[in-house]
Amino acid sequence: MFPLGIWPYIIGGLIIGLGVSFVYILTGIHSTQSSLFSTTMSYFSKIPYFQRKTYLDSREWRLYFAAGVILGAVIYTLTVSPDGWWTTSVQPWRLVIGGVLVGFGTRLSSGCTSGHGISGIASLSTTSLLAVITFILFGIISAQIVAFLGVLP
């Protein structure tokens, strides 16, 4: 069930939770991920959907948060990582098509693995619980079909 062991997962999850908790206790902000795409678009697009107040109010801190996420992974790689720098072997066409679906779907659903998954469930939101069950179920279906067709990894 756990070919890579359980500890990297548990330690990683605890650290993620500490980051989210740190931000919440100091600011009351739920530091979630996918809204970044919509709030950043407010710098470039004048259409009302992107110019809504909640996006304009949060677009700056979301960029700081995203820069932090990237830097945190850099620091991990330069310090405790057993692998060093690393590149995926997932084909570019899957990153592109999957990326479009992820961007579209998370925004339509108002949350992703962190928004619905961590902050939503920790807030005891039944909406988020249903969203998480749905995207995990369809994620499994999608990954199984891709693997069944012989596309690896």
Next chain:
Amino acid sequence: MNKRNIVLFIGGITFGFGLAWGGMSKPEVVLSFLQLKDYGLVLLMGAATVTTFFAINVVPRVLKEPLLGGEFKPRTRTLNRNTIIGAIIFGLGWGLSGQCPGSALASLGIGNLPVLIGIAAMFVGSYAMGRFFG
């Protein structure tokens, strides 16, 4: 840089460090979960959620408001058709590519440069959603 942005930056560093440590920054690890070969991501999401649960539900009993001001308010969303349709579309893309918004950013940090096209694609998908369905 105001205090709030510094807090978000530090929180982001912590978040990204944890995503990298837990392996979720690698699409391969996410795919091995969705292919039901390695259930470790359940542990990662569980540990992150339990920790956050205390911050959202227990800390506000002791602290009246966030230390830098603002208010404590759980994250709630109203359930509608879009919540579920969006989650279905997200799931399909997640299972195809092994990337989600946060993990893609962390993936960039571990040196996975090809994920840049995945992140660009996420911006395209988000724009299309806001432009045509927002």
